[in-house]
Amino acid sequence: MIIIGDDCLSKRFKQVLNMQESTSEVHEKYDGSYLLMDGLSKEEIMIMSESFDGADVPFDGIMVSATQTNREWTLEMIFEEAKQEARIMEQMYHLQMMIESTNGMDLNQLEPEHAAILKRALMDSYLMLMKEEYTYEQISAQARILEEALKGTEHLKQKERHHE
Incomplete structure (x- = not known):
């Protein structure tokens, strides 16, 4: 696992996925945490999510999986899209709870x-x-x-x- 800072926001997702070392730890543009993943199956992602839930410090961020399309996007585009999707999911969950x-x-x-x-x-x-x-x-x-x-x-x- 590597930690990346705001200096990587203009890099393409595929470039970030190939990075070997952490960069600056300046994180001012985005409040939340993002976990960038590549090559994991749905089952592996579920296992990882469950292990976070069972940990003493659960991951409270947004998970982003690489796709053919988003590999060409900048990290900033990825984060903006993920943030919007998270807002939609939160509202969807609220609607689902009201129905239930x-x-x-x-x-x-x-x-x-x-x-x-x-x-x-x-x-x-x-x-x-x-x-x-x-x-x-x-x-x-x-x-x-x-x-x-x-x-x-x-x-x-x-x-x-x-x-x-």
């Missing part, structure tokens, strides 16, 4: 109009997640729609918890 929070909810206890709005928001949210291609703005807008539709359903969630 409705499991077991009896929508018949809502006013028919509210139930219809919530059902539509849930279906649109689910379809968006299944599509797997969306921008941060699209998924954020859908999360706001679902949050709005979920207003006034807190009592249904509380009743469900009492039945457990």
Whole structure:
């Protein structure tokens, strides 16, 4: 493992992957940590992720795997893309958790109009997640729609918890 600094941001990803020694440890442009990988299978990445999770100091950064396309990108382009993807994944997870929070909810206890709005928001949210291609703005807008539709359903969630 090598540590690279801001002085490598203009280098191509493929050049950085071939580096043998660490560079300057000045990291001012990006707050988070990035783990750059090449040649690992999905299984190996999962094993590595699990080992980070089990470690005393888990990796809290963004993992980036080399592809045919991104090898030609500069490191700065890689980091910007990875940062954007991480924001999308975080918002996607938030949307998924909101959908899951409705499991077991009896929508018949809502006013028919509210139930219809919530059902539509849930279906649109689910379809968006299944599509797997969306921008941060699209998924954020859908999360706001679902949050709005979920207003006034807190009592249904509380009743469900009492039945457990």
